[in-house]
Amino acid sequence: MGETHAVTQNILSTHGLTKRFGGLLVSDAVDLEVRTGELHSIIGPNGAGKTTLINQLTGEIVPDGGKIEFDGTDITTMPSYKRSLLGLARTYQITSIFHEFSALENVALAAQAHSGHSYGVWRPASRDPALNEPSHRALEQVGLVAKRHVVAGELSHGEHRQLELAMGLVTEPKVLLLDEPMAGMGRVESAFLSKLLASLKGRYTIVLIEHDMDVVFALADRITVLVYGKAIACGVPSEIRASLEVKRAYLGERYAAG
Amino acid sequence: MSFPEPISPRSPRFLVGVVILLVLALVPQISDAIGESYYVTIVTRILIFGLAASSLNLILGYGGLVSFGHALYLGIGAYAVGLLSFYGVSNGWIHLAATVGLCAIVSLLTGLVCMRTSGMGFIMITLAFAQMFFFLGVSLKQYGGDDGLKISSRSNFEPLFSIEGNTGLYYFSLILTLGVLYLTWRFVNARFGRVLRGSKSNIQRLKVLGFPILRFQVLTYVISGCVCGVAGLLLGNFTKFASPAYMYWTVSGDLIVMVILGGIATVMGPLVGAAVYVVLETILSSYTQHWMVILGPMILVIALTATRGVWGLFPRGEAPNWEKRTP
C-alpha cells in the first residue's frame, strides 16, 4: 500500500484464503503479504481465526478456497512435511513437544528432519554431531542450554515456550511462524523472550501472532489485523495505531467515534 | 523412562540381563545334566515367542500402533516351511528367503491399507486381515485345512549346521533371537528409531517438522512382519507342523500380552514377557484343563496394573554421561 519503488519480494503470501467450519466462516478471503526479512505481526481479538490461518499456512488444515505462495511456489495443496523442508517452520500456541524426550533430543529431532536422511538404523542418533551441534546452538540462543538433558515433560511452561522456539530455529528456516510465543508467560520471561525476538529480527522472516500489544508495536515492521476471519487492515504500526477500523474492532463503536 | 538410552553397567537391569544371557547359553548343558530334555523344548518355545513378541514390540511398543494381527506372520513363516517341504524343497536358506519375501509383500500391502485409518481402526483391521488368512488356511483342504500340515523334516541348513535335533534348533533360535534383540537396540537408538518413538509421542508435530511419517510407519510394520515371519519359520520347525491355528486371533492377543507383561518399549521386555507367559501357562494348565478361566481375568489385571512390565521392575541406573564426548 503506497510503496513506490520496485516490489520487495514477498516470501509468503495468501490470496483470498477461505475456510469454513460447518456454517462458520473462519477465514474470509484473507490476503496476506509477508516480505522477506520483515517481522510481520498478525493481531486481532479472540476468535478472529489467527491460529486457523497459521494452520492453513503449515498445511495442517486444508483451505476451502484461495491460494498460498511460499518462496515462489504454490503450496496450497502441498503436504505439511514438504512445506517444512522448503523452509517453513512454526511454533505452537498450545505447546506441542515430545514429552518423553530430553530438551536436546526434541531439538535434535527437529534438526534431523532437515539434515540428511532418517533411515539410519545402526548409528546412535544421540551421538551425532551433525544434529547435536546445531541443537546446542539453538538451545543456547533461547537460553535453555543448561537444561538440555532434562526430560521435556519436566520443564516449566516458560521453558516449554523456549523449547518450541529452539525447535523452530534449529533448521534455519526461511520463514518462522510464531503462534503466541508469549502465551502464559510471566513478566520476566516475557521480557527475555521479547529481547530474544528482537535479536532474531532481520536474520529471519518472522510472522508473529501475539496479544501482547507492547511487544507487537515494539517489534513489528508491519501489522495485519484480523477480525472475524477478515483482514481489515494492513500497514506499519503507526498506521494501525491510528486506524479507525482497528479501534472499532478492538474497542467498539463508542471509542471509535470519539 | 522408556527411551532406551545406554544403561549403566552397574545397574540391576544390566546385571540381571547378563545372568539371563549366561543361563540361556547353557540351557542344553544344564538340561542334560539334570536329565530332563523337557527344559530345552520349553526354552526354545520361549525364545520363539520372545522373538515374535519382540517384532511386535517394534510397531506396538516403540511405534505406538496396536497391531492385533501379528500371528498372521507366524502362520506365513510356518506355512512357508510347510508348503515348500510339501513340494520337496527342504533347503533352509530357501525357506528363510521365502518367509521374509512373503512376509514383506503381505505386510507392505496390508500396512499400506491399515495405516490410513485411526488407531482404533488399525487395531480392528489388522485383526480382520489376520483372521482372513486364518480362514484361507482352513479352507485350503489340500494342505490339511483345519487339521494342519505335517512337516516331515526340519529346514536343512547343512553342511553349515543342522537343526534336525532339539539342541541344534535351540541354538539356532537363541542366536536369531539374541541377534534380533541386539539389532532392535541399535535400531531404536538410531535416527529411524528416534522418529518412530517420536511418532508414538506426538505424530502431528512430526509431520510439521518435515517427516513423511507414513513411510516410517509402513517400513517399521514391514520389518516387524518379516521378523515375526522368521519366528514362524522357527515355530514350524519346532513343532514340525503348520496350522491355521497359529494365525488365530487369540495368538495375536497372546503376543500383545507378552509385550505388555514384559515391558513395553524395552529391548529385553518381550523376551521376559514371553518367558513369564509360557511358564504361567504351563503351570496353570497342569492344575486344571480349564486354566483359561484363570488366565483370562489375570490378563485383565495385567492390563490394569502392569505399567512398566516385569522387566521395568529392574531399575536402569544412571545413564553414562555423554557430555564428555559431544560438544
Next chain:
Amino acid sequence: MGPACSDGNVRGQFAPLSFHSFMTWNLLVIQALNGLQYGVLLFLLAAGLTLVLGVMNFVNLTHGALYMVGAYLAATALTHSNSFLLAAVAAVFGTLVIGVVMEWAALRNFYRRGHLDQVLATFGLILFFNEAVRMIWGPAPVYMRTPEWLSGTVNLFGFDYPSYRFLVIGVGLGTAVGMYLLIHHTRIGMLIRAGATNAQMVSILGVNIRMLNTLLFGLGAAMAGLSGLMAAPLFAVQPGMGDNVLIAVIVVIVIGGIGSVRGAFYGALLVGVVDTVGRVYLPLLLRQVAERTIADAAGPALASMLIYVFMAIVLAVRPQGLFSARR
C-alpha cells in the same frame, strides 16, 4: 487354545447345487433373503459396538462373547421351559445384566486408558467367557430347536421362505427403526450423536457421562443378547461362536464408519448379502471359468476372503468408512 470353527452359515437346508440351479431365480432370491437375515444379525451386534467405539472411544471386544452368552441362555431357557418368550427374556435380560456388571466391576476403569489396555482387558474377558461357557455347558455344541409356531414357511414374492428366518429379518429391521427413533428423536439420542462427534465436549457440558456410558454399554449388551437369541436356532451354540461373528462385525463397522449406526445398518446388510451370496455363487462362477479341481480348491477359499477384500477396497477409497460420523 484352539479355534472353534463355526463358519456361521447353515446351508444344509437346501438341495445340492448344480449348474442348473445356479441359473434359477429362486436360488438368488432365497440367498439374498438369507444374506439379509445374516445382515440383521450382524446389525444387532454392530449397532451396539459402533456406539461404544464411537461415543466412548472404548475398544470393546467382548461383544462377541455376550452374543455367545445370549445364545446359551436362550437355548437353556427354551430347553427347560419350552417357552420362546422366556428364552427371549433370559437372553436379553441376562446379557444386559452381565454386560452392566462387567462394565461396572471392571471395564469402566479402562475408559481413560489407551486402546492397548482396553484391547488386553477385553481379550482377557473373552478367554474367560469362552472357557466359563465350556465349563458350564461342556465343549459339545448345544442345539436350540425352532419353536413350533415358527417352524413353517411364509410365502414371499411367490417363494416359500422359512418363517423363523423371516422373523429374524423382522426383528432386525424393527430394531433398526427403533434405534433410528431413539437416536434422532429423543434427548438421549441427541447426547449419543453429540458424543459420537465429540465425546470430550459432551462431558464438559456437564452431562452425567457415567450414566450415559453405562446405558450405552447396557444397550449394546442387550442387543448382543438379542442377536444371540435369534441366532441360536440357526447355528450351533458352542464355545467360541462369538469369535468369528465378532470379526465379521468389525468388518461391518470399518466399512460403515466407526460411531455411525446408519453405517452399521447399511454395512451389515452389505456384508451379510455379499458374504452369503458370494459363498454360494463364487465357487459356481469359478467352475464356469476354471478347471474343476482348481475351482473346487480355490472357490471356498476365495469366498471366505470376499468380505475382507471388500473392506480393503472401501478403506483404500474412504478410510473413515462410508458413513463416518467423525470429521
